[in-house]
Amino acid sequence: MDKSNGYEDIAARFIQSRTKTIGTSSVQLWARTLPPKATVLDLGCGTGLPVSEVLMNEGLEVYGIDASPTLAQAFHLNFPHSPVACEAVEESLFFDRQFDAIIAWGLLFVLTVDSQQIVIRKVAKALPSGGKFLFTSPSQAVSWKDALTACNSTSLGAQKYKALLSASGLRLLEEFDDEGGNHYFSAIKI
Numbered sequence: 001m002d003k004s005n006g007y008e009d010i011a012a013r014f015i016q017s018r019t020k021t022i023g024t025s026s027v028q029l030w031a032r033t034l035p036p037k038a039t040v041l042d043l044g045c046g047t048g049l050p051v052s053e054v055l056m057n058e059g060l061e062v063y064g065i066d067a068s069p070t071l072a073q074a075f076h077l078n079f080p081h082s083p084v085a086c087e088a089v090e091e092s093l094f095f096d097r098q099f100d101a102i103i104a105w106g107l108l109f110v111l112t113v114d115s116q117q118i119v120i121r122k123v124a125k126a127l128p129s130g131g132k133f134l135f136t137s138p139s140q141a142v143s144w145k146d147a148l149t150a151c152n153s154t155s156l157g158a159q160k161y162k163a164l165l166s167a168s169g170l171r172l173l174e175e176f177d178d179e180g181g182n183h184y185f186s187a188i189k190i
Contacts, residue, residue: 003088004068005110006149011070014148020050022180023105027051030134030186031058038100039063041126043089044107047074051105052082065092090115095122102127104135109153110146116156117164124168127189133170137161139183161185
């Protein structure tokens, strides 16, 4: 089974096509709510551009996880002083430690329903009280074929995500959309 959800097969094309602007202002605003020098885990970090780069530019210490060897290697080349693990997020050993914040931009919905639930529970365990979690996924419950990988993608929808967050000890702070139409869920560990 492809733990990268099809991204290893299209890694070169993904690297060339990844926009460096959509979502950066939203990530930057979120980063500014975190403590100075906070440690942030970037789930599905890809090359680190633009999300990890925005976080680092805000003075945060970023760790990355990506299941695509090509994308994890690109992250390492872009940010040689930031730890990166090439592994499936639902199996990552990074969850054995704590982070001040965790972000999953463009990742959660490419995972299976079961894996999304596992990841949300692991995120909650890896955050201290007051730790923050930001992720993107459509607000409506919907499934589709990913435009790049042709793999299945599934948003559980706002109601289900709220229930999963709450059951895991996280409280939803807000939902919002960025200039590209990406929907965000911002939560905090209770």
